[in-house]
Amino acid sequence: MTTPLLVADRQRYADVRDRRLAAMLAEEDAAEDLGLDPLERVSCRLHRRWLHHCVHSADHVIKVTGHRWCRDCSSVASVGVDELTGDVLVRCGSCGTAPGTAATRQIVRTCRASLAAAQGFFPDHAGAR
Ligand SMILES: [Zn+2]
Ligand SMILES: [Zn+2]
Known part of the structure; x- marks a missing residue:
């Protein structure tokens, strides 16, 4: 039974203003x-944000798995997110690849x-701004 759990989880995120994010x-x-x-x-449990909004945080560098980590250079990789085109680019700060x-x-x-998922919340307003 997952329903009682879901109710508790929803209450946990009652203060998250983006209700679509809170639901996710x-x-x-x-x-x-x-x-x-x-x-x-x-969605990120730690930062309570959409992943593309907090993936830049140092908390998302995981050396063991290679997330945002270039093993060749032992360097942190950055993530560039283009919200308009939807392009996501991971780039090592040292070798650039x-x-x-x-x-x-x-x-x-x-x-x-x-x-x-984040943009799905504003299907009617995206073009109106
Ligand atoms: Zn995060
Ligand atoms: Zn590198």
């Missing part, structure tokens, strides 16, 4: 308990999904 956080918290890979999430790892591909995939 609650949903993914519940899914994570059921086996979802935390690194496949599009994208670490060719599964972790890099996962970052690109999840950040794109995060962008899409």
Whole structure:
């Protein structure tokens, strides 16, 4: 039974102003308990933000898995997110290339999904601004 858990999770994020984000956080918290890979999430439990909004944080560098980490240079990689085109670029701060790892591909995939999920909330207003 996941419903009581979901209610508790929703209350946990009652103060998150973006209600679509709050719903996603609650949903993914519940899914994570059921086996979802935390690194496949599009909402971040730690920062309570969409992934593409906080992936820049040092907390998202995971040397062991190679997330935002260039093993060749032992350097941190940055993530560039273009909110208009949906492009996501991972780039090592030292050699300037994208670490060719599964972790890099996962970052690109999840950040794109995060962008899409966040924008899905404003289908009518996006063009009106
Ligand atoms: Zn985060
Ligand atoms: Zn490098």
